[in-house]
Amino acid sequence: MPTIRFLSADGTEFAVEAQNGRTLMETALENSVPGIIAECNGSAACATCHVVLPEEIMLALGPISEHENDMLDFAEAPRESGSRLSCQVKVSDALDNISVRVPAA
Amino acid sequence: MSEAVKVVDDVAFEELLANPYPVFKRVRDLGPVVKVEAANIMMVTRFDDIMAIERDPETFSSINPQSLLNTVIGPNLMRKDGDDHARERVAMDPSLRPGVVKRCWADSMRAICDDVISQIEHKGEAELFEELAAPIAARALADILGFDGVDWQTMALWSQSLIDGSGNYSHNPEIARKAREAASGVESAVDRMLPHHRDNPNPSMLSSMLQADPAQTVEQIYANIKVAIGGGLNETRDSILTLILGLLQNPDQFARVRAEPSLWGQAFEEAVRWISPIGMYPRRLTRDVEISGTLVRKGEQVGLCVGAANHDDRRFSDPEKFDVFREKKSHLAFGAGSHFCAGTWVSRALVSQIAVPMVFERLHNLRLKDPELVRVRGWVFRGPTHMPVVWDA
Numbered sequence: 001m002p003t004i005r006f007l008s009a010d011g012t013e014f015a016v017e018a019q020n021g022r023t024l025m026e027t028a029l030e031n032s033v034p035g036i037i038a039e040c041n042g043s044a045a046c047a048t049c050h051v052v053l054p055e056e057i058m059l060a061l062g063p064i065s066e067h068e069n070d071m072l073d074f075a076e077a078p079r080e081s082g083s084r085l086s087c088q089v090k091v092s093d094a095l096d097n098i099s100v101r102v103p104a105a
Numbered sequence: 106m107s108e109a110v111k112v113v114d115d116v117a118f119e120e121l122l123a124n125p126y127p128v129f130k131r132v133r134d135l136g137p138v139v140k141v142e143a144a145n146i147m148m149v150t151r152f153d154d155i156m157a158i159e160r161d162p163e164t165f166s167s168i169n170p171q172s173l174l175n176t177v178i179g180p181n182l183m184r185k186d187g188d189d190h191a192r193e194r195v196a197m198d199p200s201l202r203p204g205v206v207k208r209c210w211a212d213s214m215r216a217i218c219d220d221v222i223s224q225i226e227h228k229g230e231a232e233l234f235e236e237l238a239a240p241i242a243a244r245a246l247a248d249i250l251g252f253d254g255v256d257w258q259t260m261a262l263w264s265q266s267l268i269d270g271s272g273n274y275s276h277n278p279e280i281a282r283k284a285r286e287a288a289s290g291v292e293s294a295v296d297r298m299l300p301h302h303r304d305n306p307n308p309s310m311l312s313s314m315l316q317a318d319p320a321q322t323v324e325q326i327y328a329n330i331k332v333a334i335g336g337g338l339n340e341t342r343d344s345i346l347t348l349i350l351g352l353l354q355n356p357d358q359f360a361r362v363r364a365e366p367s368l369w370g371q372a373f374e375e376a377v378r379w380i381s382p383i384g385m386y387p388r389r390l391t392r393d394v395e396i397s398g399t400l401v402r403k404g405e406q407v408g409l410c411v412g413a414a415n416h417d418d419r420r421f422s423d424p425e426k427f428d429v430f431r432e433k434k435s436h437l438a439f440g441a442g443s444h445f446c447a448g449t450w451v452s453r454a455l456v457s458q459i460a461v462p463m464v465f466e467r468l469h470n471l472r473l474k475d476p477e478l479v480r481v482r483g484w485v486f487r488g489p490t491h492m493p494v495v496w497d498a
Contacts, residue, residue, distance in 0.1 A: 004485060045443075
């Protein structure tokens with residue numbers, strides 16, 4: 001099981017065991033990571049599960065859908081080069097030990 | 106030990122229509138699930154319970170083939186879950202994404218608001234429901250659907266008739282007839298417009314549905330366009346009026362918003378928390394389940410009262426107050442889960458970035474004509490129904 005290191009906006013780290021196939025959003029909610037609201041529960045409709053990933057992982061994850069890409073421009077915290085909606089990123093071994101930052105809203 | 110559902114049987118239906126918030130408070134404090142006889146529904150009213158329910162669509166299902174909504178408008182995405190829902194939702198979304206709203210709809214929405222305001226600007230007084238909010242909401246919706254040449258009065262009549270038909274639990278034949286007329290009116294308009302949108306792909310919802318993969322059937326298009334008309338007009342109309350009302354009643358807050366235009370978005374979110382245009386929607390249980398310790402049986406329907414959750418004093422302090430500057434917390438005015446309002450981003454842009462700022466910019470020294478004349482009504486759908494104002498023309 002990969003470990004995901006969520007870094008909340010106030011700098012607290014939440015290192016959690018994640019299940020492959022679950023999304024980063026589900027993993028964050030199950031571990032009460034602050035700042036992941038996820039109003040639409042994974043439908044990519046609300047942009048309230050915004051996270052910032054390390055850039056090298058972005059390449060490995062492949063292209064972002066047109067829909068998610070549009071939403072990210074309107075998330076509350078400004079978009080960064082590593083921005084994703086955490087509901088659209090599935091946990092896999094490739095994500096083991098990465099740092100997932102929750103930007104300040 | 107799980108608790109049984111408590112019952113409230115001394116509330117009159119008229120009390121809910123006039124002002125549901127005192128009833129909501131009583132019900133919220135009584136228990137997590139309370140049967141309110143006047144509304145003939147088990148109400149869930151606490152914020153955290155509704156949020157948890159909306160994360161569990163397998164237990165709390167939207168599927169309800171026998172619902173009046175399905176009878177009136179046909180099988181539609183509001184009463185589906187999972188992949189069946191997602192396929193139809195994805196077919197609409199390309200017209201409603203925030204970036205699409207900004208690039209494709211903002212200019213025409215601005216032109217609509219300009220036109221509507223121009224017609225009243227010189228008069229110095231108006232009734233804002235009929236002369237401002239309803240025409241703006243209806244014309245913007247017609248544009249986004251791709252309904253050329255349908256006037257706003259027709260859109261408004263269709264919308265109200267479909268809503269009334271979907272809530273026609275007493276089977277009133279006149280309401281049923283009007284709903285059937287509206288449904289066939291919408292279908293004729295779709296039939297008339299489809300060839301144009303097939304030949305000219307564009308950002309409108311009809312065009313998005315035609316371009317969707319998998320392609321939408323005409324029955325799906327009919328039904329979901331009716332959902333968009335029944336569910337996409339009054340919320341925008343009501344939130345325009347509610348935001349104006351909140352600011353007119355709180356001049357100190359208005360002064361701060363006016364001085365700092367980036368606050369318009371925050372003011373809008375507070376308006377729809379304060380008086381949520383949609384107060385309740387149903388879910389059906391697929392198994393026996395406890396909701397915060399209260400047992401509800403498989404097959405029963407619960408009403409998720411998001412209007413009540415948005416006034417839950419476990420989450421919001423002084424919830425009855427309109428306070429743009431309250432501690433920032435998410436609300437449930439757009440619902441939650443996979444049925445999260447598809448029109449959220451359209452309404453945010455239209456109401457908070459275009460329509461209401463333009464109203465205050467163009468109608469100088471806007472004020473209520475007489476606070477006593479303002480009417481706010483409804484509980485399943487709630488908003489100002491009558492709002493006379495004056496300004497310096």
